[in-house]
Amino acid sequence: MPPSSPAPPTNPLPLPTRTLRAVLLWIRSAPGTYIWLAILFVTTVVVHQMSPDFEEDFLRQHSTNIHELVRDPVRVLISSAFWIDGGKWFPYAFLFTVFHAPAERWLGTLRWFAVAALAHVLATLVSEGVLAWAVRHGQAPVSAVNTLDVGVSYALAGVVAVLTYHAPQPWRYAYLFAVLVVYGIPLLTDRTFTDLGHITAVLIGLACYPLTRGRTEPPPRSNVPPHRNSASHGQAGAT
Numbered sequence: 001m002p003p004s005s006p007a008p009p010t011n012p013l014p015l016p017t018r019t020l021r022a023v024l025l026w027i028r029s030a031p032g033t034y035i036w037l038a039i040l041f042v043t044t045v046v047v048h049q050m051s052p053d054f055e056e057d058f059l060r061q062h063s064t065n066i067h068e069l070v071r072d073p074v075r076v077l078i079s080s081a082f083w084i085d086g087g088k089w090f091p092y093a094f095l096f097t098v099f100h101a102p103a104e105r106w107l108g109t110l111r112w113f114a115v116a117a118l119a120h121v122l123a124t125l126v127s128e129g130v131l132a133w134a135v136r137h138g139q140a141p142v143s144a145v146n147t148l149d150v151g152v153s154y155a156l157a158g159v160v161a162v163l164t165y166h167a168p169q170p171w172r173y174a175y176l177f178a179v180l181v182v183y184g185i186p187l188l189t190d191r192t193f194t195d196l197g198h199i200t201a202v203l204i205g206l207a208c209y210p211l212t213r214g215r216t217e218p219p220p221r222s223n224v225p226p227h228r229n230s231a232s233h234g235q236a237g238a239t
Helices: 015-029 031-048 052-061 066-071 073-082 090-107 109-136 142-146 153-166 172-189 193-207
Strands: none
Touching (some): 015 031, 031 052, 031 073, 031 090, 031 109, 066 109, 066 142, 073 109, 109 193, 153 172, 172 193
């Protein structure tokens, strides 16, 4: 019997459909990143509906300043991570996609969340603790206890730093140098408590090296199940 002719190739999907599918697969691969980003979008829209005076007072109540940390530390440490001061969401959408999403894909959602949460909480406590010391010793005004301090930049700095261990050689040290320059120069020039918080978050991210051990890039997702009778099987990546 003559061999059967191969099936004609199927028509490729249109470019817009393939692009949409790629975007959806990327979002599915980093669910925590994009759930967080979606919440930030909603809260940003809410802030834009407020009057300037009400907005400032509202954000201050959700701020991790000294006054609110003394009153209810758990509440403000959580709530401050879901509001953006300044109301610009699109830059964070870009930064989350460039840094948070790759980190979550690499580490897995739980380890990525641990890095982000540790950086956010510990950097806040360190920076506000130093500010409290400065107020107590007359190095900062008493009004600093009510400073507005909301946002996700400490968590972002920690995740940016932990990605050092994901950078391929020989670019790893160049990446680390760039991170230290970006976050270190403001501390040397401006010396604000937020600059201290950012460099602290970077150091926390670097200290999270144990969470990165054994992590590899996850294998590409596929909707087609493997054939059971194939001659050989590829080895799955680490989970």
